[in-house]
Every structure is written in structure tokens, then in C-alpha cells.
Amino acid sequence: MTTHADKTYARITGSPAPRDLEWTEFISFWQDRADQVEQETGDRLAVKLNGHREVFRRQHDGRVSIEDIERARHLLAATPEPKGHGVLLAVAIDAEHARIFDFDLDARTVSDTERTVTDEDRRAHHLRTVERHTGHDDERDLDHFFDAVAEALRSTAPDRSFVVIGHGSGKAGVAAEFVERLRAAHADVAARVTALTELDLSAATDADIESAAQAAVRL
Numbered sequence: 001m002t003t004h005a006d007k008t009y010a011r012i013t014g015s016p017a018p019r020d021l022e023w024t025e026f027i028s029f030w031q032d033r034a035d036q037v038e039q040e041t042g043d044r045l046a047v048k049l050n051g052h053r054e055v056f057r058r059q060h061d062g063r064v065s066i067e068d069i070e071r072a073r074h075l076l077a078a079t080p081e082p083k084g085h086g087v088l089l090a091v092a093i094d095a096e097h098a099r100i101f102d103f104d105l106d107a108r109t110v111s112d113t114e115r116t117v118t119d120e121d122r123r124a125h126h127l128r129t130v131e132r133h134t135g136h137d138d139e140r141d142l143d144h145f146f147d148a149v150a151e152a153l154r155s156t157a158p159d160r161s162f163v164v165i166g167h168g169s170g171k172a173g174v175a176a177e178f179v180e181r182l183r184a185a186h187a188d189v190a191a192r193v194t195a196l197t198e199l200d201l202s203a204a205t206d207a208d209i210e211s212a213a214q215a216a217v218r219l
Contacts, residue, residue, distance in 0.1 A: 005032040012072050021064040026056070026072075052078045089162035090213040091149065092201055095142070095174050098149045100156055103210045142174060146181040150189045161192045163213040167201045 008029040011018045027045060030037045036048035043058035054075045056068045064072075088103045153162065166175025175196060182190035195216035199208065 005029050009033070009076070012069060013076060017066055017069045019063070019066065021069070023058045023062050023064055026064045026068075047075065049075055050078065088210070088213055088217070089157050089160045090165055090209060091153070091162055091178075092165045092199070092204070092209050093149065093175050093178055094167040094201055098145075098152075098178075099209075100149075100152060100162075101206070101209060101213075102157065103213070105214075142177060143181055143185070146178050147185065149178065150182060150186040153189055153192075159192070161194045163195045163197065163216050164193055165201070165209060165212055165216070166196070166198050168198050173198070 005028070008021070008025055011021060012029070027037070027039070030045070030047045034047045034049045036046075038046040040046055040055070045056045045058070047054050047056065052075055054071050056064070056071060059065050088105055090101045090103065092099045092101065153160075164175050164179055166173050166178075175198070179190065179193055179196055182193065195213075197212055197216035199212045201209075204212075
């Protein structure tokens with residue numbers, strides 16, 4: 001938010017509730033903070049913020065009513081806590097592919113760029129399937145896949161630290177193996193790993209991945 005919007009926010013959420021907040025100032029505040037703002041007919045202002053929608057109505061004196069101040073407080077209270085500042089790099093990896101996320105923590109909603117690296121060795125896929133179903137061991141590992149991810153990190157985000165997020169334990173949980181491979185063959189990339197954590201990647205949204213990465217960094 002801008003400094004002016006910060007002051008308006010403090011007035012809306014402060015005590016006592018303001019009775020002299022100008023309608024034009026109220027509109028400017030929402031235009032700076034909300035995801036979507038529409039000025040409808042009949043002096044109505046529709047505001048959408050983090051999936052919630054509220055409609056405010058301009059008074060004849062050009063000020064914001066106490067009722068609308070209360071509605072604004074409820075809408076702001078439904079807003080998640082600030083996610084942090086800056087950017088955060090994360091690698092979500094399972095046995096088949098790795099997704100590299102670059103999250104913008106200053107955005108009001110989840111904002112990221114993504115690059116996917118896929119293990120294209122179909123024989124390796126088959127061998128790992130056999131291992132999961134039969135319990136037989138095989139010396140073949142995922143080194144070629146991990147090497148490709150390491151190279152992608154070098155080219156996509158050189159010198160950036162990152163969080164590694166694995167799918168969990170078992171054959172799908174290759175995150176720890178990935179980190180070990182980095183330490184053994186890609187020391188420059190391994191030095192940039194700040195945390196290793198787990199998440200059910202099969203059901204995780206981008207927001208879930210971002211939250212898991214932030215939580216891991218804070219530990």
C-alpha cells in the first residue's frame with residue numbers, strides 16, 4: 001500500500017470509528033488495496049478482496065457511513081496476514097518431475113513463475129514402478145534427473161537460495177535423495193538449499209507450496 005492508503009487503513013481500523021472519512025478517500029484506498037473495484041450506479045462501490053465481495057453506498061454528505069466502516073473492517077479482517085516481503089524460490093520435487101517456483105511475497109495474492117523439469121527416462125519410470133510393487137532393489141538411481149534439476153536452478157535462478165519440498169516418504173519422497181545428490185555432485189547448488197520439507201504435492205495448490213516454503217524458512 002502507499003503511505004496515504006496506510007493512513008486510511010489506520011483510520012478505518014482504528015478506534016473510535018471515523019465519522020468524517022471522505023468518500024473519495026475511501027475509493028482511493030480500495031483502488032490501492034483491493035483485487036477489484038467497480039463504481040456502480042446509484043453511488044455504489046463494489047469491492048472484491050481475496051475472494052470476498054462487499055458493496056458500499058455513498059452518503060449524501062460525501063462521507064462514509066459508520067455502517068460502511070464496519071463492513072470495511074469485516075472485509076479487511078477476512079484478508080490473510082501479510083505473507084512477507086521479497087521473493088522466495090522453492091523446488092517441489094517427486095519421483096517424476098520437479099517444479100521450480102519463484103514466489104513474489106509482496107503480491108496480495110499468490111504470484112509466481114514456474115518451470116518444470118521432467119524425468120523423461122521411461123525405463124526408469126518402469127523400474128521404479130516395479131520397485132514399488134515388488135520390493136526388488138535396483139542400482140539405477142535418479143542422478144540424471146537430479147542433475148537436470150540442478151542445471152535448471154543454475155540457469156533459471158543463479159545464486160538464489162531455495163527451499164526443497166518433497167512429496168513425502170517412500171518411493172515418491174525423493175527430496176532427501178535430491179539434496180544428497182546436490183551435495184555430492186553440485187556443491188555450488190547444494191550450498192543454496194535453506195530448508196527441506198514435505199507436502200502432499202498431489203493435492204497441493206501453488207498457495208499451499210508457497211505456505212510450506214515460508215514455514216520451512218521460518219523454522
